[in-house]
Amino acid sequence: MGLIRTLSSNIDLSDGFSTRLLKVHTLLLFTFLYVPIGVVVLLSFTPDQVPTFPMPGISLQWYAEILPPNYNEELISALFTSLKIATLSSIGAGVIGTLAAFGMVRHDLHIRWLSTDKLNTAFLLPLVVPWIVTGIAVATLYSLLGIYGTFWSVVLGHILITIPFVVTIVSSQLYGFDRSLEEAAQNLGASEIRTFYEVTFPIVVPGILGGMLFAFTISFDNFTQTFFWTSFGTDTLPVFIYSMIRTGIDPSVNAIGTVIVGFSLTVAVIGEKLSQRVLD
Amino acid sequence: MSIKNKFDELNRTASVYFKREEGRLGLLEILPGITLITILLGGSLGIVLLYSFLDPAPVSAESTFTLQHYREFFETGFYLSVLLDSFIIAVITTAAALALGYPAAYYLTIMDSKWKSLYLLLMILPFWINVVVRTYAWRLILGSNGLINYLLVDITGVINSPLDLLYSKSAIAIGLVHVFLPFMVIPIYISLNNVDRSGIEAAKNLGANKLVAFSEITFPQSLPGVAAGVLLVFVMSFGAFVTPSLLGGQQNIMIGNIIGQMFNELQSWGLGGAISVIFIALVVTIVYLFNRQIGLDELYGSGGDA
């Protein structure tokens, strides 16, 4: 979060031919990144039964398939499943991750075999273990426990894979927290609990929300693990789209894709703007 | 007086910032997270490890300890060749991402600051778009009715019959580069941005031309970013799943697809477990060797969502 802003401290070294060459390269790279996305958007407007070029005209029929009254019910239910899972898991990861960040940054545990470094690594593990392996391993555990494919098992799995993001973001904010603010509050008569909710919490809450927003999008977008965790009824949107793609050519995938692109870009831009505000 | 001031300030910050509370409350705060990770991740990896030594797996009354799954993996050339293919695809992807990403990252550091935020945003935005959608897009481009064949056959007439671009290892590599490029560009950009510019100016004053200044001063200092990007992209593409299954077809699969099939379709949890264990061991070894070679401690890899 706040990446753009952190990154764009500027350096000036402008000149000549090689710079122009680099610029052309960069623009070509943007073409490479955005043409495929543009093609998805463009072909979502085809009147054809298959999304190919040349497009014989312009039509909104594929959007009609994802909108009421004729929407695809499975699609909408997958969308709602995704939203529910992302909401619940970002709240779960927000609470558990924030607690863990406070514990790691603010306490001396005095346990020799459990240093802060080791704890940090432990909280990054869900990110480090190859995702396909996490996917099948957790699925195996779930089926052993008899909860495979249930809604809450997917939520729990998503909490696991989004915790690293919350812990990282919240602890970096706690490391930068000026503890003398809390001492000032106590000096003015605020008890420890009062200090927490008058001073500590309001100051870290943007970081927590940022971490939760990140967790939300990671959960909403996750495919690899979720693919192994869901079954009928708990399919998330990415899993549903994947099976649509696998089963046949259907331009409504493009319409859904376009909506997702629009949605993701909006969230990303808002997130970036929000984190700039938080940094100021 | 001013040094004294600085000193005092350092002292003050030290005693305030590093203040840590004693006691067990911290343990209580960490407990839920650590429990979840230990049980859900540690426990499930433990079960996979266990299954890799059991026949039949999952565990039942007749299950016995066996090395058969590991033997099968090494004796069936197919698994080894998929593993090798995956490795090659990951290496090519990483090399391509580096070759494409480095110059762009470099341009981002030197460009006019007016447009810089926009360029950076454009570089990062694709990361936010769902990977399934981004991979699907390449089917519309590389397919026999896709954009490229349309341009080559229908529009320009350079060739007569459509090329077979989709369902190939190149298609997988292209898709992976597209998906993971931001993970290469951003770390490189960060380290390039930290390069001390005065060194470059000094080198130029001493008569070094731009290329020499770059290779002697800038490039070495950007290596930590390069290493981070390389590690991230390599590990993520090595374990890729969506991209090969959507762009590789039946013939071109990667190790992630095999692992997935073993658990989902074939129900060979023993063999699947053995392959997973071998794969993780290989990734850990590669990361370890790479780290030791480059000497970077703070890097960590990441599984791939592709």
Place this chain on the structure above:
Amino acid sequence: MTPTLQQTEPTSSRDDRKAVVTLDSIVKEFGDVTAVDGVSIEVRDGEFFSIVGPSGCGKTTTLRMIAGFERPTRGRIHLEDEDVSQVPAYERDIGMVFQGYALFPHKTVGENVAFGLKMQGVPEEEREKRVADILSLVNLPGTEDRNPTELSGGQQQRVALARALVVEPSVLLLDEPLSNLDRKLREEMRFELKRIQNELGITTIYVTHDQEEAMSMSDRILVLNKGEMEQIGEPYEIYHGPSNQFVADFIGDINALPGTIVSKTDSQYTVELEDTGDEIDLPRSVAGRELQVDARVNVNVRPADSQLDTKLEEGISLQGTIEAINFLGKSANILIDVNGREFLVQANGRTAGGRYQPGDSVTVNWKTEASILLQES
């Protein structure tokens, strides 16, 4: 040069006031480090008390123990008559201004200042009135709705002061409050702080590493070194009667000439200077305490007490060569090589400024009573 605000009140009348803060043999250990080692002080009602000392000598730690952010390893802290050693920070009737101000970034200036009143449950109308009053006192009237981040360093400083004062604590603690300001502002704020303190008559403990700052503001000063008390006294006492070489060196510039006591009588010591072998007689009154024959000592003299080429009735003279002259207008700092040792003379700018050149041979003199005879540390 900064004018000094010397208190004219006689010492004795202040001594009668009751002690507001009492530290009794306070020790603070952090692991192996002893940050504060046996500090005992009594700060009296209405007094402006400073703690000075080099960085790392334990000033902040002492202040933080008084505020209640650190527990002393040993010793007791009394506030008025109450032993507060075990009382948590938020129940101590003490205001503190932090070095980095520690203004709450998510609250307006008004909310920052009102915070303590809110914690006390003061009703809103009264809160608003008292906040407005205190903001006027610190010369920031009507800034309630501003954000602290919009203010300059000096203004933030005043807000921090207002926030600490509005709850009318019985003691005000300030930890290097001026060290983040630029020089000019710092000097302005000295007057401001002193004015406000006088106006409210609040007992104040002030921590600084800047001895000049401490001298210009304080009623009494504690000099701390490596956690230990070196001296407590009024600025004049500490400056002209340092009790040891550390205090003499730390409080203002001083010239120190090493020597040995070769003999002593009821009224004087005879010191042989190491550099020249000259023997000089000094009255016992210039030595802080009894010294033994053969003791290694320093004959100290302040640059401002030294003169050039002056005939003195009872004085000490040394020959030297001018090395450098730094003309400051009102005064001139003249650096002299006296037998291979640098000697600083702060001469009157008018009389000495144009008269000398580097390389000139001069006589350095000072009145015998201006000497400070201290055992070598």
